[in-house]
Amino acid sequence: MTTQATVLVTGASTGIGATYAERFAQRGHDLVLVARDRQRLEALAARLRHEHRVAIDVLPADLTLQADLDAVEARLRDDTRIGILINNAGMAQSGNFMQQSAQDIVRLITLNISAVTRLAAAIAPRLADAGRGAIVNIGSVVGLAPEFRMSIYGATKAFVLFLSQGLSRELEPKGVYVQAVLPASTRTEIWERAGIDINTLTEVMEPGELVDAALVGFDRREPVTIPPLHAAEHWDALESARKALLADLRQAHAAERYRA
Numbered sequence: 001m002t003t004q005a006t007v008l009v010t011g012a013s014t015g016i017g018a019t020y021a022e023r024f025a026q027r028g029h030d031l032v033l034v035a036r037d038r039q040r041l042e043a044l045a046a047r048l049r050h051e052h053r054v055a056i057d058v059l060p061a062d063l064t065l066q067a068d069l070d071a072v073e074a075r076l077r078d079d080t081r082i083g084i085l086i087n088n089a090g091m092a093q094s095g096n097f098m099q100q101s102a103q104d105i106v107r108l109i110t111l112n113i114s115a116v117t118r119l120a121a122a123i124a125p126r127l128a129d130a131g132r133g134a135i136v137n138i139g140s141v142v143g144l145a146p147e148f149r150m151s152i153y154g155a156t157k158a159f160v161l162f163l164s165q166g167l168s169r170e171l172e173p174k175g176v177y178v179q180a181v182l183p184a185s186t187r188t189e190i191w192e193r194a195g196i197d198i199n200t201l202t203e204v205m206e207p208g209e210l211v212d213a214a215l216v217g218f219d220r221r222e223p224v225t226i227p228p229l230h231a232a233e234h235w236d237a238l239e240s241a242r243k244a245l246l247a248d249l250r251q252a253h254a255a256e257r258y259r260a
């Protein structure tokens with residue numbers, strides 16, 4: 001039994017989530033693993049229990065289904081051992097906006113926005129009351145890039161970034177750390193699941209390197225961690241420009257350029 005916080009990881013059956021599970025097990029944390037594929041979760045749990053002697057619960061759930069999401073929310077709300085949420089489960093899209101069916105749109109938004117938000121909302125009050133804990137939301141650089149023409153997926157990831165920055169301002173004073181992690185192309189199944197050939201990508205990061213970098217940001221309590229961004233000053237400049245824009249708003253009258 002560890003004295004460290006238990007970590008609940010969504011999307012833990014493969015890819016970035018499975019890597020987070022391994023890294024936190026290596027750090028001695030007990031785990032709760034959430035995804036739809038029970039068999040893959042059980043196999044990962046068995047290996048990590050054996051290798052790292054930590055307690056691991058498997059909680060199969062389809063986060064697009066109300067009853068399953070309710071169950072994971074309840075676990076986050078009621079299990080006081082859980083002090084870290086890795087809000088990772090997500091899916092991507094292929095094709096342009098007009099090629100997305102209504103079902104595609106609902107599934108993308110339900111998993112990438114509704115589930116992420118509801119799980120954060122489930123754990124946040126308890127962490128704030130305790131004055132400690134962390135919520136890690138996995139966004140994407142695509143959320144900064146309308147040029148990529150993954151308009152709905154990118155919009156869901158822009159939402160995750162904004163949500164994380166807002167929660168960081170609301171919860172950091174209460175002792176709760178909120179981190180947005182923005183990967184770029186990373187070698188996981190998300191591409192095949194979205195019907196995209198990963199071999200068409202020019203550069204791809206391995207999930208181990210991605211998560212190790214994200215955990216450096218986590219350990220530094222960095223609010224926004226962008227492992228593939230080598231020139232950090234670009235993010236700093238973007239944030240400065242955003243704040244300058246806000247400071248320059250004069251809401252009483254329209255700008256001169258808009259006056260007839």
Ligand SMILES: NC(=O)C1=CN([C@@H]2O[C@H](COP(=O)(O)OP(=O)(O)OC[C@H]3O[C@@H](n4cnc5c(N)ncnc54)[C@H](OP(=O)(O)O)[C@@H]3O)[C@@H](O)[C@H]2O)C=CC1
Nearest residue numbers: 011013014015016036037062063090140185186188189190
């Ligand atoms: N790979 C990349 O290039 C990038 C990924 N990201 C983000 O990283 C996160 C992880 O993605 P990644 O590891 O690459 O993708 P994978 O497709 O490899 O893994 C996705 C994980 O989410 C789970 N999942 C998918 N749908 C559901 C669902 N309906 N309910 C519950 N769990 C579900 C899958 O498990 P199961 O099928 O068992 O349910 C799996 O464990 C996502 O949020 C993604 O947007 C961001 C930028 C780049």
Ligand SMILES: N[C@@H](C=O)C(=O)O
Nearest residue numbers: 092140142184185190
């Ligand atoms: N998941 C990837 C796109 O499909 C990404 O976010 O880069």
